[in-house]
Amino acid sequence: MPESPEVQALADELDSTLRGRTVGGVDVVEFRVTKTRGRPLTTLVGERVVGVTRHGKLFAIELDGSEFLVVSLGRHGWARWGSEAAGAEAAGAEATDAAGAASSAGTTDEAAAEPPPPTLVSFEFDGGPVLELTDAGGWVSLGCFVVDEPTEVAAIAKHGADPADPAFTRAHFDRAVAGRRKQIKAILQEQESLAGIGNAYSDEILFAARLSPVAHAATLADDELERLHEATIGTIRSAIEARSGIPIDRLKAAKVAAMQVHGRTGEPCPGGCGGEIRDFTFASTTAQYCPECQTGGEILPLKAG
Known part of the structure; x- marks a missing residue:
């Protein structure tokens, strides 16, 4: 998304x-x-x-x-x-031809472009x-x-305050988050609370803050709220700066490459804790986190199917 x-x-x-x-x-x-x-x-x-x-x-x-x-x-x-559509179609056709040739030679090419x-x-x-x-x-x-x-x-x-806005303050953040009896990952993705954040960047924000995605906002201590506030504005604003000037046909790839935990299931934690990035089920999708850094070693549930 x-x-x-x-x-x-x-x-x-x-x-x-x-x-x-x-x-x-x-x-x-x-x-x-x-x-x-x-x-x-x-x-x-x-x-x-x-x-x-x-x-x-x-x-x-x-x-x-x-x-x-x-x-x-x-x-x-x-x-x-x-013009990008024509180029993508040509690249797809070349990949399909290559995959067909590999198949006839007794091999498969799983990397063939969609x-x-x-x-x-x-x-x-x-x-x-x-x-x-x-x-x-x-x-x-x-x-x-x-x-x-x-x-x-x-x-x-219905949009709430946007963390990318230079006018966004700690007061805006507290009104959206502090004291709420709701999981903080859900709040981060709730557009009526904070505009512009989805599944990927909420994973990144929570990793940066070293907080469990399923913790309720009302349970956060003052220092944890401060870490979450700083991680929210820091993650979003630095990502906007990093994506600036990248052609639109390369933005999705740039986003994927920049992720530390989102989409990194099975990889070592980039925080150096020795843990492994894991999946968990959130709403109708799958998200990622580091148990060692974020949940005190607790493994969050992953529903089958």
Whole structure:
């Protein structure tokens, strides 16, 4: 799921590329992407881009017709330039050919590239760029809204404070977290409490703070709350800085490579404790943690299937 560091880098690249350009055409491949049926995406044709901003995990393209195109990437959505799709398809075809040759020779190639995700809607701009919005999931999680203000989108209207915001303070953090009878990992991912954090970065934040993901916020001592506050702003802001300037087709790979515990199941703890990163079941997904560093050696449950 895209989270604030990658969405910020995406918004920055879209802003630098599209600002001042005019929407020349819109092709909606999957009608379910359009969430404002009374204001179809085709109404944006002829309007000029004023700027692009991030709102939690969403981004908004401001147009000179006093409208915004707000994009919710959902669980599997992303963006690419039109030329990237052709390159990805060619790379996928080459990998498939190589895999076929290896198979005929009696070997297998498990690293064969998967085909690129389908484009659900594309936007043409004057001067050549084509912005494609994709979705790799088995169900449509990508959503596009044409609104007068970004806050007309319910997900944005309900956002809590954003740890990436320079104006974010310890008071904002305490209002979102302190004293709550809820697991801290759930609070970190709750957009109404803290905007922009998902499964991956909540794992990273909790590892940095050396806290159990299933501990309730109400049980945290003052020093633990302070560690969690510092880890939250430090992890998110440093990740935003690290992703800055990375082309959007490389952002997902950069995120994966930067993770210390998320997605590192079975690897040695990077904290040098001698422990091993483990999985545990959280809500409808799987997360990672170090038992030695975070739970006092307790192994959290992992449901089968």
